[in-house]
Amino acid sequence: MQYVHKLKTKCLDxxxxxxxxxxxxxxxxxxxILPLDRIEIxxxxxxxxxxxxxxTTQTMVRAGEIGIFRDVSASLDGFKDHCDLDIVEVRVVPQPQSVGFIKKKxxxxxxxxxxxxxxVADIAVNKLSEIEATAFVSAVYMRGFDLEETVSMTKALVGNGGRMQLKHGPVLDKHSVGGLNGRATMIIVPIVAAAGYYVPKTSSRSITSAAGTADAMEVLASVNLSKADIKRITEEVGAVITWGGAVDLAPADDKIIKIEHPLxxxxxxxxxxxxxxxxxxVGAEYVVIDLPIGPEVKIKSKERGEEMAKKFVVVGKAVGMKVEAVLTDGRAPSGPAFGPALEARHVLEILEGKAWNNLxxxxxxxxxxxxxLVGKCKDGDGYKLAKEILVSGKALAKMKEIIRAQSGGTGITASKDVPAAKLVERICTDQDxxxxxxxVRSLINIARIAGAPADKLAGVWLHVSAESKVKKGGCLxxxxxxxxxxxxxAVKIAKTSPLIELERSIIEKFE
Amino acid sequence: MQYVHKLKTKCLDxxxxxxxxxxxxxxxxxxxILPLDRIEIxxxxxxxxxxxxxxTTQTMVRAGEIGIFRDVSASLDGFKDHCDLDIVEVRVVPQPQSVGFIKKKxxxxxxxxxxxxxxVADIAVNKLSEIEATAFVSAVYMRGFDLEETVSMTKALVGNGGRMQLKHGPVLDKHSVGGLNGRATMIIVPIVAAAGYYVPKTSSRSITSAAGTADAMEVLASVNLSKADIKRITEEVGAVITWGGAVDLAPADDKIIKIEHPLxxxxxxxxxxxxxxxxxxVGAEYVVIDLPIGPEVKIKSKERGEEMAKKFVVVGKAVGMKVEAVLTDGRAPSGPAFGPALEARHVLEILEGKAWNNLxxxxxxxxxxxxxLVGKCKDGDGYKLAKEILVSGKALAKMKEIIRAQSGGTGITASKDVPAAKLVERICTDQDxxxxxxxVRSLINIARIAGAPADKLAGVWLHVSAESKVKKGGCLxxxxxxxxxxxxxAVKIAKTSPLIELERSIIEKFE
Structure with missing residues (x-):
């Protein structure tokens, strides 16, 4: 029982x-009504x-008209091509209940x-305006979620996208919260898959780093796998390493992350x-969370890392996953490579047994x-077992299977085949x-200015590590x-910024 | 020193x-960059x-193109009509500093x-995205502003729009925080102006009520005055009563209020x-703030009203205004009228001496x-002086001057000339x-369903007040x-909702 207003549609293309x-x-x-109120068309x-x-507008449509975008006209059926001629009925509707819940938070x-x-359901289907969704994100930031709310949020985000069912288990997964470089994932996943487990790994692209795992993996194989691809390939070869953004795993989450970014x-x-x-x-049952701690990574202190680790375990359990969270050293770079192709090449070198370092x-x-965690070996024996699988070449063989499965047989599977940039400039020191x-952040910045991650071959290759000695004229x-x-x-900025600081071997001479 | 990307413009009309x-x-x-980052074009x-x-989009522009809206192309000069052919240079720029301040809050x-x-300056010129501005509004809501911050905010909002300079003073003003109906402003302004003071009054339109002062005044005169009109008319006849939304008094404020509305x-x-x-x-020096207290108005308790009143006084002083804040009874409706024309007519009846009531x-x-407050009379004598001005007819004469000045001589200046609705239906009681x-809120709702405030003549006219006695069949x-x-x-809803509750005169008979 409500007043209905009739308007002529004007399609905005x-x-x-x-x-x-x-x-x-x-x-x-x-x-x-006022701007940002709601109507049913x-x-x-x-x-x-x-x-x-x-x-509302005074210029873009006339009185008696309603301007509708493609997203809206597509929902109204029969309005796609000739909607300038059609009459719609418009009535005022209340805000979704969820706006009241946001206010409550x-x-x-x-x-x-x-x-x-x-x-979460309303965010996923665009029922909330950007203002309402931002108010929610701000409220969660300022008021916080307690453990129960975090569990609810996790369940809501999953429920919203659906849970993948793999043929048989167990399904393992890992995630790193804000590391710097290296792409450990591309070494870990083939090791664990070679041990006989499913690892349907979705990764992100770079936001502020020189490469995300998805950017580096893309040098070797396609990372635009669908949900069906992930299921099929994981069941076939035991693992994938793909871009999470290509799959609608948790649609509301992607929208929330978009809002979080500018702030x-x-x-x-x-x-x-x-x-x-x-x-x-993706159906993970056993999950290891890597929490790097250091002044240049997301988590600055051990205390904060420990707190977060405990929460990961508790919330994981509440949603049916066995989670182990480990604090790792996030102070030094993981290996010498910064940039998609350089990092991908170095990962293959490690799998091929040609390199060994902290990564x-x-x-x-x-x-x-x-x-x-999954019980393949007893506590304390995991590292040895993993290293055996790596050294034996089984992890490399598994990585080749994964790359081929993700590329339809056309991927790069050897470090020597990873293309190299034609333009390379060395930055050297002028003192012993x-x-x-x-x-590290400044090096990442140089890599980004040089074109990474969009230019796949661009990046930085580090020739020194902390405490190594250099001679005047030596390449850094x-x-x-x-x-x-x-x-x-990139060269100009590299030459004018203090990227790497030296301590003179002999600081002062007493004679 | 930065990478510059060249793109072909595609104008979005x-x-x-x-x-x-x-x-x-x-x-x-x-x-x-990611969506919501910034570029310079x-x-x-x-x-x-x-x-x-x-x-970002995958469909609306092609790679190598940049889609620009009219707002943007207008700023680039020479791109208005043929921008599909032009090349622009694009480079990444950092967020405005103000985003960091928002994060801080x-x-x-x-x-x-x-x-x-x-x-405030960045909000005023649209430098902040809707997400960033919403985060600010949410932060102010959740963290609050202390007195110093409120003073800073007031100054920033004023500085942003500029301060009006009137020929001579003193300039008086008033504001009511969330009353229900009545339009006291249209009686107060002519009284004070008749006493020889400037009252350049800007008012709002209705948001949730049956009429705002601007809606009611619009029945009698134009309320779309520019800043120059406000200055000229106030200097000429002593006062205006106009719509604040037509003047860019504090541009950032309007944008903040738009964001506050949906939540x-x-x-x-x-x-x-x-x-x-x-x-x-508008250059006000002496300001009275009316804070109605009651269960159906914005401020529910006396304590909260007192707190707010004190802050109004302190902040006013800090920005150079003498402010008095008064708590008033917001429980009963102010007079019988709900709706633009009905409220305007009743105001004229009071000015004409034909009606006298709580309004x-x-x-x-x-x-x-x-x-x-301005010192025209000593404390305690104000009411008597104001009533004299009203009863003497001087306030009516001043109101006629104001209406004529705002209408170019064509306004309605007598209550009998206010047009009446052709469709009227009485709602009666079926018991003594x-x-x-x-x-009151329900009556306002009925008035709005009947068409107020967009339909100027629509509304509700109340025939009873609290404690008045009615007989079966009597009109409510x-x-x-x-x-x-x-x-x-409106009639359907009026007949099915408990708008006015009766107490039977004889509740029970003991025999």
């Missing part, structure tokens, strides 16, 4: 990416209806399971829910922890000394690039 | 209402540049004067800053307080009794409407 309709201010007034010919948020009240579920928000409860939901949605060691430790500090690192202009910029 | 540009995902990757022909937020840190100023946020500090900034920007009394009290409760209120369908809906 754009996707708004959200459900929004444009009304002339006059019609908004007639309906008694009904196509009287088909009976189909869609609820949208309203924005803003007021500092703990949310119930069903309330979090409603908010660099990462509320702990949300991070835990986000990570574990993605693991749960290889860490990978064996993480893989060992996973093997202990010992390496005191390596500013190489900058690789595909584009001359980008290389020039 | 829409105003986005914000500074945003669309990049294909491929180009965003090349630039190393430069027209190499004119040298003009504009900073926008980026959104989210983290619970008090903001400095310059930080609040930077945020019904009204953080105290923000409300105080918003109200006082608008007063300061007239309250108006004289408020006007009296203003006259005491005494009025126990009047649900009338519903006025312009549209038959809306009237039908």
């Amino acid at each position: 754009l996707e708004a990416g959200k459900l929004v309709a444009l009304l002339h201010e006059h019609d908004a007034k007639q309906l008694g 009904r196509n009287p010919l088909t009976g189909k209806a869609v609820v949208t948020v309203v924005d 803003m007021d500092g009240v703990k949310l119930a399971d069903a309330e979090i579920k409603a908010i 660099s928000l990462d509320p702990e409860g949300q991070v835990i829910a986000s990570v574990l939901a993605k693991k749960a949605s 290889a060691e860490k990978s064996c430790e993480m893989a060992g922890t996973m093997l202990e 000394g010992e390496i005191a500090t390596i500013n 690192f190489e900058i690789h690039a595909e584009n001359k202009e980008k290389l020039g910029l | 829409l105003e986005a209402g914000k500074l945003v540009a669309l990049l294909h995902e491929h180009d965003a990757k090349q630039l190393g 430069r027209n190499p022909l004119t040298g003009k540049a504009v900073v926008t937020v980026v959104d 989210m983290d619970g840190v008090k903001l400095a004067d310059a930080e609040i100023k930077a945020i 019904s946020l009204d953080p105290e500090g923000q409300v105080i800053a918003s109200v006082l900034a608008k007063k300061a920007s 007239a009394e309250k108006s004289c009290e408020m006007a009296g307080t203003m006259l005491e 009794g005494e009025i126990a409760t009047i649900n 209120f009338e519903i006025h409407a312009e549209n038959k369908e809306k009237l039908g809906l």
